Amino acid sequence: MAEEEAAVIKRNKQVILKRYPEGLPKEDDMEVISTAAIKLKLPDGYGGILVKNLYLSCDPFQRTLMRHVPPSAGSAFHFYATDSPLFGYGVGKVLDSGHPDFKQGDLVWGITTWEEYALLPKPQTLIKILHTDVPLSYYAGILGMPGMTAYAGFYKICNPKKGENVFISAAAGAIGQLVGQFAKLSGCYVVGSAGSKEKVKLLKEKLGFDDAFNYKEEKDLKASLKRCFPEGIDIYFENVGGKTLEAVLLNMRQFGRIAVCGMISQYNIDEEEGVRNLMQLVSKRVRMEGFNCLDHLHKYSEYLDFVLPHIRQGKFVYVEDIAHGLDSAPSALVGLFLGRNVGKQLIHLSD
Amino acid sequence: MAEEEAAVIKRNKQVILKRYPEGLPKEDDMEVISTAAIKLKLPDGYGGILVKNLYLSCDPFQRTLMRHVPPSAGSAFHFYATDSPLFGYGVGKVLDSGHPDFKQGDLVWGITTWEEYALLPKPQTLIKILHTDVPLSYYAGILGMPGMTAYAGFYKICNPKKGENVFISAAAGAIGQLVGQFAKLSGCYVVGSAGSKEKVKLLKEKLGFDDAFNYKEEKDLKASLKRCFPEGIDIYFENVGGKTLEAVLLNMRQFGRIAVCGMISQYNIDEEEGVRNLMQLVSKRVRMEGFNCLDHLHKYSEYLDFVLPHIRQGKFVYVEDIAHGLDSAPSALVGLFLGRNVGKQLIHLSD
Incomplete structure (x- = not known):
């Protein structure tokens, strides 16, 4: 199939950034366009690969990344440029390869551009998919970046001990739902916060959380956390920042750990909110540590050994929210910041 | 001498807290009073010790601790009560002992009450002074809590490596001046901030800092730090909090460490300031960790083995600011929050 496709001339669809958003990104900050026809075959001597994006x-x-920051020589990664396709994690199939590590037909996951067919000049950052008895979409979720992030953040940064109290914000999201299940497996007491009744129900009834609450319905987050954790929080898996972090700090226990994965509440405002109560770090000897799954990718096979048996035995649930077709991509991405997604937000392009 | 004194009847002077301060503590929030005459001898069967405070x-x-928080059963320490003596670290001489670990004439350091003669019911938290070839006052400074705090914070929390860039706030204070000298000994590049020209001069000319600045004269702390650390900060020893922390976060390097020792800028305001730029923890994988020297006291003899030879060889300098007599205590304590002290602030009561 791949061989047939490689011979064909195709038009390519892309999602490009039209302008840098102010505040919440809007669908029309992006545009789905069709490029000129391209031949699905690499030129001779090209060292990259041609990938058909599936998810x-x-x-x-x-x-x-939606900010005007020109690329700099010393920087490890780039921000988005206007009139260029977005990029992000995805799952794809190699249509043609000029790189010795990849061959036609290989399935891969990693950073790809938001288009149907992507020319990736540095494929060495991609990871080959070796286990296909599980859904391919999982490689953009539980078996991809979100999975490694939950694993590294919870096990390597938080050092959980049996019986500890774990709080997770954005708990129904791509990463939070996994941290909760890992924490239950470790014998912890686990509470999550999320932004709708539906998500709270999911946490309690499907994902095995001991308790959960809708932060939008709580008047006093400090009191909500005190109610859920009368003896305090040992581990906080931080996905949101801002007022939630302030309230968590007041409820931390001595020698608590905060793994800082992200702060989604701060991404769509011009200036980060100030966070109070940092003196709690001293009075309670709390460690707060930012991390990135990229620093832990050498543990990916260790992670697969851990997680695959649990997936195959149905012990881990992974909730996905799948949009269909590249035309739905701007809306799906915007929905993430409105909390519209329930579970991991994906876009399905092709099987 | 101690034996003679123990037989004597004395009036005891105390520094008591008259009221909980609002904002900056004022001298008249405290009062120096004379108690009724006391006999400098313990009653039979008393298990504590009687100490003459020297520093x-x-x-x-x-x-x-100057806040109205009633003592609670679960809490490890107490806040100050009005109409009672303050307490804090000090150096004293045992006049009488009902505890098997202490005898008349022993010199000790640890938590004592702010009075000339202190009855300490739980002397097991005090540490006996075994080396008297160095100034006794050092046991309230480089050989006491500030020394152990600098040692634990810098070596155990920050994990310094040769050549790393170290920034220290309140650098001319009791702890900062030591961290700077430890960091130079470890082959680091060391910059400190302080609140006067005189202190900056001290840092550069006497304490061996590579550079220093007066934060009160800097218009843009972010730019000041960028100027001092064009390649960023690996280690920040945090004593002040607030705007300084915000500016430091923007100047941290990948995998930086922030040891949070205290946040003096926040102690005299009703509500802690919010700190922005915490997303830097994620983008730069920074670890920020609160600590307390009490958790490291089992390393005290290790610390003495390290520090005493350097003191004896004149390789470490320790700058002290010594007030004389208990009557000067309220002013000395208030001066700390006005930045009046240059170096470690002590009160000398007796030789």
């Missing part, structure tokens, strides 16, 4: 992943960090 | 230490954490 694209919508992730909060993408909002932080 | 009292003024420390920023004392401000955080």
Whole structure:
């Protein structure tokens, strides 16, 4: 199939950034366009690969790239440029390869551009998919970046101990739902916050959380957390920042750990909110640590050994929210910041 | 001498808290009073010790105890009560002992009450002074809590590596001046901030800092730090909080460490300031950790083995600001929050 496709001339659809959003990104900050026809075959001597994208992943960090920051020589990564396709995590199939590590037909996950067919000049950052008895979409979720992030953040940064109290914000999201299940597996007491009744129900009834609440319905987050954790929080998996972090700090226990994965509440405002109560770090000897799953990718096979058996035995649930077709991509990405998604937000392009 | 004194009847002078301060503590929030005459001898069967205080230490954490918080069963420490003597670190001589670990004439350091003669019911928290070839006052400074705090915070929390960039706020204070000298000994590049020209001069000319600045004269702390650390900060030893922390976060390097020792800028205001730029923890994978030297006291003899030879060889300098007599205590303590002290603020009561 891939071989047939590689011979064909195709028009390519892309999602490009039209302008840098102010505040919440809007659908019309992006545009879905068709490029001129391209031949699905690499030129001789090209060292990259040509990939057909199957799934694209919508992730909060993408909002932080929607800023006008020119590429600099020393910087490890780039921000989005206007009139160029967005990029992000995805799952794809190699149609043609000029790189010795990849061959036609390989399935891969990693950073790809938001288009149907992507020319990736540095494929060495992509990871080959070796297990296909689980849904392919999982490689944009539980078996991809969100999975590694939950694993590294919870096990490597938080050092959980049996019986500890764990709080997770954005708990029904791509990463939070996994941290909750890992924490239950470790014998912890686990509470999550989310932004709708439906998500709270999901946390309690499907994902095995001991308790959950809708932060939008709570008048006093400090009191809500005190109610859920009368003895305080040992581990906080931080996805949101702002007022939630302030309230958590007041409820931390001695020698608590806060793994800072992201702060989605701060991405769509011009200036970060100030966070009070940081003196709690001293009085309670709390460690607060930012991390990035990229620093832990060398543990990916260790993670697969851990997680795959649990998936195959149905012990881990992974909730996905799948939009269909590249035309739905701008709406799916915007929905992430409105809390519209329930579970991991993906865009399905092709099987 | 102690034996003679123990037989004597004396009036005891105390520094009591008259009222809980609002904002900056004022001298008249405290009062120096004389108690009824007391006999300098313990009653039979009493399990504590009677100590003559020689030096009292003024420390920023004392401000955080000047709040109306009733003692609670679960709490490890108490806040100050009005009409009772303050307490804090000090150096004293045992006049009489009902505790098997202490005898008349022993020199000790640890938590004592702010009075000439202190009855300490739980002397097991005090540490006996075994080396008297160095100034006794050092046991309220470089050889006491500030020394252990600098040692634990810098070596155990920050994990310094040769060549790293170290920034220290309140650098001319009791702890900061030591962290700077430890960091130079570890081969780091060290910059400190302080609140006067005189202190900046001290840092650069006497304490061996590579550079220093007066934060009160800087219009843009972010730019000041960028100027001092064009390649960013690996280690920040945090003593002040607030706007300084905000500016530091923007100047941290990848995998930086922030040891949070205290936040003196926040102690005299009703509500802690919010701190922005915490997303830098994620983008730069920074660890920010609160600590307390009490958790590291089991390393005290390790610390003495390290620090005493350097003191004896004149390789470490320790700058003290010594007030004389208990009557000067309220002014000395208040001065700490006005930045009046240059170096470690002590009160000398007796030789």
